[in-house]
Amino acid sequence: MRKLIKKSPYLLFLLVFPLLAVIYTLLNGRSHKAIDISTSIDHSIPFLPIFIIPYILWYAYIFCFLIYFCFKDTKVYIKTILMIVIGELICFAIYFFFQTTVPRPTLVGDNVIINLVELIYANDQPFNCFPSIHVLTTFTVMLASIHIKNKHILMNLCIHIIGSFIIISTLFVKQHVIFDMIGSMFLVTFLYGILFELLSFRVEKKTETVYVKSK
Numbered sequence: 226m227r228k229l230i231k232k233s234p235y236l237l238f239l240l241v242f243p244l245l246a247v248i249y250t251l252l253n254g255r256s257h258k259a260i261d262i263s264t265s266i267d268h269s270i271p272f273l274p275i276f277i278i279p280y281i282l283w284y285a286y287i288f289c290f291l292i293y294f295c296f297k298d299t300k301v302y303i304k305t306i307l308m309i310v311i312g313e314l315i316c317f318a319i320y321f322f323f324q325t326t327v328p329r330p331t332l333v334g335d336n337v338i339i340n341l342v343e344l345i346y347a348n349d350q351p352f353n354c355f356p357s358i359h360v361l362t363t364f365t366v367m368l369a370s371i372h373i374k375n376k377h378i379l380m381n382l383c384i385h386i387i388g389s390f391i392i393i394s395t396l397f398v399k400q401h402v403i404f405d406m407i408g409s410m411f412l413v414t415f416l417y418g419i420l421f422e423l424l425s426f427r428v429e430k431k432t433e434t435v436y437v438k439s440k
Contacts, residue, residue, distance in 0.1 A: 232299055235295050235303070236295055239288065239292075241310055242288075249313075252317060256350070256352055259326035259351075261325070261327070261328060262404050264404070271397070272397065272398070273397040274338045274339055274342050276390075276394040276397035277338060277345065278394075280391065280395065280398050280400065281341065282391060286387055287362050287363070291305065291306065293373075294369065301369055305366065307420060308365050308413070312365065312416055313361065324352055325405070326352055327351050327400060327401060329346060329399050330399055342398060354400070354401050354402070356412055357395055357405040359395050359401070360406050360409035363391045364410050365416075365417070366384065367389075368417045
C-alpha cells in the first residue's frame, strides 16, 4: 500500500493529455488545403461500423494501461508518456504544414453502432489524419509494455490483442488510411529506439563498474 501511495503523484503527468487534446481540437477545426493520400488498397478496405467499438475503446485503453504502467514500473510509465507527448507534438507540426483528409462513407441506418460512428464523425473532423494519433498512442503502449516485467499472461494478451484491434479499426471505420497507420508506426519505432534502447544503453554503459585486478 505504501508503494502505491508513493507512486500516486506520478499520475499527475496524465494531465498533459487534456492539454494535447486542446491543441488537436484547434488544429482539427482548421481546414487548409487538405489532401487525400488514400490508395487503391484503402478503397478496397470495407467500411465495417462494428469496428467503432474498439476505436472508442482507445480512450480507456490508453489511460488504463498508463495507470497500470505507473504502478508497475514508473520509469517505463514516464518514458511512455514522453514518447506520446513528443510523438503528438511532431504530429501537430505535420498537421499544421501538411494537412490530409480521409473520404468518409455515407452512413445508412439507425442503430447503436451507426449512432456511435455518427458521434465520432461529428466530433472529429476528417482532417489531420497523417500520422494517426490513435495508432501512435496505441503502438507506443504496445512497445513500451515489453519493458514491463512479470506481467500476467492475460494482461499481456489484452495489451496486444486489444491494441491490434484499435489500430486496424482506424481503417475499417474510415478515420484513417494505410499511410496514416504506417507513418505513426514508423514514428513510434524511431522514438522508441531513442528513448527505450539508445538512452538506456548509454545509461547502463556509464554505470558499469570497472574492477582493476590487484597484483
